[in-house]
Amino acid sequence: MWRETSAYPGVRTCWSWKSSFINSVASALYERMYIGAETRTVDSGSRSHTLKYETHPIYRDGGLGDETYPFVFNDMMGMEGGDRIGIHPTDIKLAMQGHVKEGYTFNPMSPLSKDNKMFYNDNPTIDDKVHVLVLMLSANCTEIDASIIQKMKEVRETAHHLGIPQIAVGTHIDEQCPEIKNDIKDTYRSKSLKIKMEEFSKAVELSLNCIFAVKNYSEEIDIDDNVDTLILTVLRNMVYYGLDFVRKQKLTSR
Ligand SMILES: Nc1nc2c(ncn2[C@@H]2O[C@H](COP(=O)(O)OP(=O)(O)OP(=O)(O)O)[C@@H](O)[C@H]2O)c(=O)[nH]1
Numbered sequence: 063m064w065r066e067t068s069a070y071p072g073v074r075t076c077w078s079w080k081s082s083f084i085n086s087v088a089s090a091l092y093e094r095m096y097i098g099a100e101t102r103t104v105d106s107g108s109r110s111h112t113l114k115y116e117t118h119p120i121y122r123d124g125g126l127g128d129e130t131y132p133f134v135f136n137d138m139m140g141m142e143g144g145d146r147i148g149i150h151p152t153d154i155k156l157a158m159q160g161h162v163k164e165g166y167t168f169n170p171m172s173p174l175s176k177d178n179k180m181f182y183n184d185n186p187t188i189d190d191k192v193h194v195l196v197l198m199l200s201a202n203c204t205e206i207d208a209s210i211i212q213k214m215k216e217v218r219e220t221a222h223h224l225g226i227p228q229i230a231v232g233t234h235i236d237e238q239c240p241e242i243k244n245d246i247k248d249t250y251r252s253k254s255l256k257i258k259m260e261e262f263s264k265a266v267e268l269s270l271n272c273i274f275a276v277k278n279y280s281e282e283i284d285i286d287d288n289v290d291t292l293i294l295t296v297l298r299n300m301v302y303y304g305l306d307f308v309r310k311q312k313l314t315s316r
């Protein structure tokens with residue numbers, strides 16, 4: 063799954079939303095469209111398209127090299143849809159602790175059990191654990207579902223307890239703000255986006271400097287420098303926070 067490929071320890075990030083962001087980061091680094099993380103193309107209601115725990119490494123040299131960057135993304139089922147449809151919060155907690163093995167299919171009705179010899183990792187190493195928790199939210203929704211807020215709260219408490227840094231990323235900013243749709247360079251100048259970010263900040267109880275905005279690649283056939291700038295700003299911060307966490311873990315385990 064994860065290999066250290068440089069002097070930096072590996073940074074593993076975990077989601078509660080959005081395969082498109084993984085594709086967008088790879089697209090920005092590869093300087094071409096990447097569609098390796100399957101995204102939803104039809105409206106499946108509140109059901110999540112991603113059902114399995116999937117690790118996504120990103121390759122160097124524009125995706126042509128064999129070496130990977132020193133971070134991976136773990137894609138997960140979405141939180142939306144209430145208790146019987148969205149991911150079980152216990153599964154996110156188990157994933158953060160490194161207990162979930164690659165390819166596990168999430169079951170919203172019951173979390174991964176210790177008895178599941180095939181997918182439960184009894185002895186996770188630091189590389190199996192999550193180093194940054196990323197909460198993905200759509201800036202285009204009017205109100206965040208109460209069940210999502212509750213799940214996020216539970217997950218965030220566990221992340222806090224484990225010392226895992228947390229950030230939130232608002233997607234779909236192109237659909238939420240007309241001024242951004244016209245010129246994505248205006249993103250962090252947009253008043254309506256600032257209001258949206260303040261709402262996120264309140265809802266997920268994260269300070270504003272831990273909340274970022276992106277427009278994912280969703281309909282483009284080629285990359286755009288301004289879209290990349292927003293995506294890479296998030297990536298840079300994720301990698302730094304992940305690095306800080308891994309260093310701290312290594313110091314405390316000495
Ligand atoms: N306009 C726009 N569309 C987006 C953006 N991000 C994602 N989308 C679209 O939203 C839809 C859902 O995106 P996904 O990345 O599949 O979402 P997901 O959270 O992985 O969904 P599940 O796996 O079903 O939980 C896709 O059709 C994307 O193309 C964005 O920033 N702007």
Ligand SMILES: [Mg+2]
Pocket residue numbers: 080081082100101102111112137138
């Ligand atoms: Mg998905």
